[in-house]
Amino acid sequence: MRASFAISSGGTTFLHALDARTKMFVGVAASLSVIFLNTPQSLGFLAAASGAYLLVLRRFALAGVCYLFLLLMAGAALGFMWLMHGIWPRMAEPDLARFSIPFLRTLVLANVVLALALSSRIQAVLAALRALRLPVWLFVPTAVMIRFIPSFLKDIKEVRESMKTRGYGSGPAALFSRPMLTVRLLFMPLVVRALRTSDELGVAAELKGVGNRNAASCYRPQRFSGRDLAVACGALCVLTAAFLLQSGPSLSGGMH
Amino acid sequence: MDRHTLVLGEQEGAAAPSAPVDAMERRARYFEVRELVTIGIFSAVIRVSSLLVALIGGGMNPLTLILKNLVFTSLLVVMLHKVRKFGALTLFIAVNTLVSMLLMGGSVVLLPAMLAAGLVAEGIILLLGGYGRTMALMLGVAAYDILFKVGSLGVSWLYAREQPQMLVMASIFIAVGYLGSLAGLFAGSRFVRELRHAGIVRD
Numbered sequence: 001m002r003a004s005f006a007i008s009s010g011g012t013t014f015l016h017a018l019d020a021r022t023k024m025f026v027g028v029a030a031s032l033s034v035i036f037l038n039t040p041q042s043l044g045f046l047a048a049a050s051g052a053y054l055l056v057l058r059r060f061a062l063a064g065v066c067y068l069f070l071l072l073m074a075g076a077a078l079g080f081m082w083l084m085h086g087i088w089p090r091m092a093e094p095d096l097a098r099f100s101i102p103f104l105r106t107l108v109l110a111n112v113v114l115a116l117a118l119s120s121r122i123q124a125v126l127a128a129l130r131a132l133r134l135p136v137w138l139f140v141p142t143a144v145m146i147r148f149i150p151s152f153l154k155d156i157k158e159v160r161e162s163m164k165t166r167g168y169g170s171g172p173a174a175l176f177s178r179p180m181l182t183v184r185l186l187f188m189p190l191v192v193r194a195l196r197t198s199d200e201l202g203v204a205a206e207l208k209g210v211g212n213r214n215a216a217s218c219y220r221p222q223r224f225s226g227r228d229l230a231v232a233c234g235a236l237c238v239l240t241a242a243f244l245l246q247s248g249p250s251l252s253g254g255m256h
Numbered sequence: 257m258d259r260h261t262l263v264l265g266e267q268e269g270a271a272a273p274s275a276p277v278d279a280m281e282r283r284a285r286y287f288e289v290r291e292l293v294t295i296g297i298f299s300a301v302i303r304v305s306s307l308l309v310a311l312i313g314g315g316m317n318p319l320t321l322i323l324k325n326l327v328f329t330s331l332l333v334v335m336l337h338k339v340r341k342f343g344a345l346t347l348f349i350a351v352n353t354l355v356s357m358l359l360m361g362g363s364v365v366l367l368p369a370m371l372a373a374g375l376v377a378e379g380i381i382l383l384l385g386g387y388g389r390t391m392a393l394m395l396g397v398a399a400y401d402i403l404f405k406v407g408s409l410g411v412s413w414l415y416a417r418e419q420p421q422m423l424v425m426a427s428i429f430i431a432v433g434y435l436g437s438l439a440g441l442f443a444g445s446r447f448v449r450e451l452r453h454a455g456i457v458r459d
Contacts, residue, residue, distance in 0.1 A: 028357060038279070038417075038418060081419070096421075113360055118424075137292060141299060141348075142296065144292070144295075144299075145355055146359070149300045151300075152300055152301055153304055160335040172312055176319060183326070183327065192451070194298060194300075194301045195456050201297070206288075206289050206290065235446065
């Protein structure tokens, strides 16, 4: 059982030194704001600011791959919309300016989520969740879920290797030629493993006193620093500027 | 180490807790820790499995959509057979929405819609005989999945309202995916039969 799996973020940039709660706050604030922002100017400004926030990490190649993927998604969506317009002319022709708005929203969210994911260790995220003082019934499954996602990704890799050893394919060709068999071979071991792990981990957690009324101590207590405050204030300033940009007289778009 | 010993000592009843603390403990222990762990583990497995199917088959073809949803509902049926308590489905939804919201840029507005979907589904399970009946679980999961999809579509509208044509395509994808969800209910029930036979899931 690999309950102590950890991913090292291995960097030393400004973002790595931030508390995970600050990065979560930036993410939640951005995801709420993009719902209300609806002009290309305000969303473009927010996308540029969040892009700069992400590029502090200096992971240019990875950011480039993600942007390319988003661009491909946008291209596919545009293609489908042209296709639908061709088949059913009553459907409005796609307008590029308006079409850009949903994708600018996605871009903002991708930037803040990548910044959080690439600069936070799993332990830091778990400590941040603990610091949020969630009730035990919500904290325990959330922590287990976050902790085990990397572990199950590794398990899937092992299951695929064992399928290959036994002569079964696990790639797209196998999925399309024998979909049910492939899904069964891939997921049955995973389900059994998940059930066994949950039994073992449940017993271990009970033995360690998880869920009792005594507060758990923290090896490294989470504390906000001056830079957390600066980033939170900076994020609020950027969001305010984006809203001002939207409500400006020359750029008013209004809610559609 | 000392602290740990003290904690265990207290648990064994050395200190007499007050009545309000007792009541809080009873509320907290409606779900046992092992059940909470099972919900967390299945949340991880379901997320990883959906991602895997999407990566292997590509996200935008009907077969991948069907298989992704099939895996989702079948694993959910297995989880509900393992944690047979009112609230398990709603807790699963709350955990997933919380992780999406805090770590994956998911929308906060999705939370009330998802919790409502979970409670409606749990109501259906209760009305049809409770968590002890496989058919009730299957219908509850089917109801949750369609409500979840409709809720997601509503949130998608918030994000893509300037270009509502995009939602037509999304609705088609959702309809195709729901066929997989329905098939997943039966696949899940079959998984449970096999797991019962192997002694991994007990009645």
